[in-house]
Amino acid sequence: MAPLRGWGPRGKRLRGFAPHGRWRTLTFLGALRCDKLTAPCVFDGPINGECFHAYVRQQLIPTLKPGDIVILDNLGSHKAKAIRDAIRAVGARLWFLPKYSPDLNPIEQAFAKIKHWMRQAQKRTIEETWRHLGLLADTIKPEECANYFSNAGYASVKT
Numbered sequence: 001m002a003p004l005r006g007w008g009p010r011g012k013r014l015r016g017f018a019p020h021g022r023w024r025t026l027t028f029l030g031a032l033r034c035d036k037l038t039a040p041c042v043f044d045g046p047i048n049g050e051c052f053h054a055y056v057r058q059q060l061i062p063t064l065k066p067g068d069i070v071i072l073d074n075l076g077s078h079k080a081k082a083i084r085d086a087i088r089a090v091g092a093r094l095w096f097l098p099k100y101s102p103d104l105n106p107i108e109q110a111f112a113k114i115k116h117w118m119r120q121a122q123k124r125t126i127e128e129t130w131r132h133l134g135l136l137a138d139t140i141k142p143e144e145c146a147n148y149f150s151n152a153g154y155a156s157v158k159t
Helices: 049-063 081-089 106-121 126-137 142-151
Strands: 026-032 037-044 069-072 093-096
Touching: 026 049, 026 106, 026 126, 026 142, 037 049, 037 126, 049 081, 081 093, 106 126, 106 142
Parallel strands: 069 093
Antiparallel strands: 026 037
16 A cells, blocks of 8 residues: 655655556455454455455454344345355354444544554555564554444443
8 A cells, every 4th residue: 555645855755656657456354352353364356255264254253252243234146145144053143233423433433543543554566565564463452442432422332
């Protein structure tokens, strides 16, 4: 990811390297608990129902416990019956956010921080980006996670 802005000497043009050509899409998925970011996964390309179902089966389900609440936005691939059934089968509850409500989704704040760090790192290859994302997922502290939930209106979260 290229930085959005920068600093340079007054009166001098700021120059930075930004790759040209065909852009590739990477999709980062994860689950936010009140104490950590869990089940991180990167897909090479945009997300679709099949990719999201694979993520839920292989990454998310093993981290869930009975009584957990999984909050999803209204993306079409999140609403598949197989996904709902798989999450409920482990004893977790499923809540869908209202339309157009990213401020109620605490993981959006964590993702904004990760994107900021990615722009600062300026990784230029897919492999470097994947490695760096893996490192960043572990740097989000428990108190930050609790703050994301509190800021999104889930004030009863305690760590």
